[in-house]
Amino acid sequence: MTTFAASTLTTPSTTSLLADRADVLEAPDRYRVLTGDRPTGPLHLGHYLGTLRERVRLQDAGVQTFVVIADYQVVTDRSDTSEVAANVRELVLDYLAVGLDPLRTSVFRHSAVPEIGQLMLPLLSTATLAELQRNPTVKAEAGHAGPLSALMLTYPVHQAADILAVGGTLVPVGDDQLPHLEQTRVAARRVNERYGRGASVLTPPQALLTEAPRLLGTDGQKMSKSRGNAIALGASEDDTARLVRSAVTDSEREITYEPQRRPEVSSLVLMAALCSGRTPQDVASEVGSGAARLKAVVAEAVNEHLRPIRARRRELERQPDVVDAVLAAGLERARPLAAATLARVHEAMGLT
Template sequence: MRQTILTGDRPTGPLHLGHYVGSLRQRVELQELHDQTVLVADLQGLTDNGHNPAKISENILNVVADYLAVGIDPAKTTLCLQSALPALSELTLYYLNLVTVSRLERNPTVKNEIAQKGFERSLPAGFLTYPVSQAADITAFSATLVPVGDDQLPMIEQTNEIVRAFNRIVGAPVLTECQALLGKVSRLPGIDGQAKMSKSLGNGITLGASADEVQAAVMKMYTDPNHLRVKDPGQVAGNVVFSYLDAFCADEARVSELKAHYQRGGLGDVVLKRLLNDELQTLLAPIRARRAAYLADKGELVRVLQQGTDRARVVTGELVARVRRALGLALLV
């Protein structure tokens, strides 16, 4: 059965390998089986970049080029721009009345990101409420599946709370609940060993990184700090190189053998990093070339985004009209 899928990214910079593992390669497969929409979430990007909007606007086409370069087909997947869909902002306003500040503050994802960004009491109100914006995005397309990393599961939970609250209030199943769709590798650590690869932390490898940049990043990767000599036994747990080999090496048996060898000693970190570098260079070389070709014709990128946004505006407009009618706010519409 075909399902409706909504996914997307904030255009705060070019996409990286964490995005690729977490959802991009999954999206390429899903577009063959389901009705998929990919949202360039520029409004959400402003929630912690309101003081620097150029950071968002300048990266919108970079993100579109990344999507196309990895294999997202605009004939199969709707690519659209969040800020060009007025229904999303309207739904957000409605949903804000169904969520308390204390509930938003308890959201684990929001709490972790507030701590990571050091906001404390200087927290932008838009950032605190961005789970509500995500709920608007998801419900506007009546999405039934949402590809996410495991750190985003609280967002799905909060979306479904809003759906149930709204449907209960209006006495009808106007909104649709959704399910999270986790990939094989739901989260990729940063090259520095941090829990998550992040554009804001600068610990990632972008899809457009040059061959030299990829190699340099791999050679800086966190391994086992106690593995001082090749002959010493090494730890696999927490070793970023092995995390990446698990994610990108198709030969699982070979990776298992490397782990066993490393744990008993006799396998150096440099050897592992060279193997990983080869895997990443093979993956990224064609993506890098396609990305550069797309960025050479930005007019075509705008056309693709406009075409998808036009389709999405119809879908989201129909949903928000049903919401207005359910709330009794359709008198002059």
């Protein structure tokens, strides 16, 4: 009788959507992280404080980590791909500058692993149109003007293929992204039931909830590359100070940390706190009163924290081959895993 080994990892129970952080830190060798970014523009402070630092922590804790640069997924909602290659390079430089180590973290381009695209077809066979239409990202895109592309409709399955192809068992996410991960878990279970006849062909991954701060951009909206309201990691210190000075606040003079009542001011306070290793309450108390004083404290805290990261990035920019070397090493680790996953699925389907 054929058995389908889901992974070389000794994985924990995956009956629960949420992984236990204490267990991850106690037994890091039982997990494999898959996370990533779309190369649509420079990474910013929100990315760093929300996700990049978490990746470095997991890497340093000994968790095997894979980061996919989802270049193929750029075309889900954009027709111009002329900047993708340049953006890939910028992402890799940022990853290295913040502390991701290519000896311990594998960074690879989505388009360099064709097995991921091939895995999409059997995964799509397990999804229904109604399920895809209910996905929050798809629903949000459908609410915009213009037709919804077929690729955007299948975006959740594309993400599932990214995770499952390399045997990712742990995905760091915010609570707003849990529906995406649940879609991946459903796809894995259905492949096991339909094609593996209950055998473990694919391992449903778990979510590691991050305590990602929801920082606002300079316009008071969610910090975003597309909105032009973010502080890029690679920005100069002068540009950082200028952007912070332009940030929206409110009319109250006293500085307090009240995220629900005063979101703009509180976001600035939190930004300074996270960058200086203090509590938001301590920062607010230090500032006392005045938006100008608050912004000066924020700009100094951000620039002080990012100074060594930016210096490291400038060093890396002078090494012309470093990006290609990192991507080649990551691909060397990622593609065999994806090929083995696809072969396992094909075997379960009776195609080999």
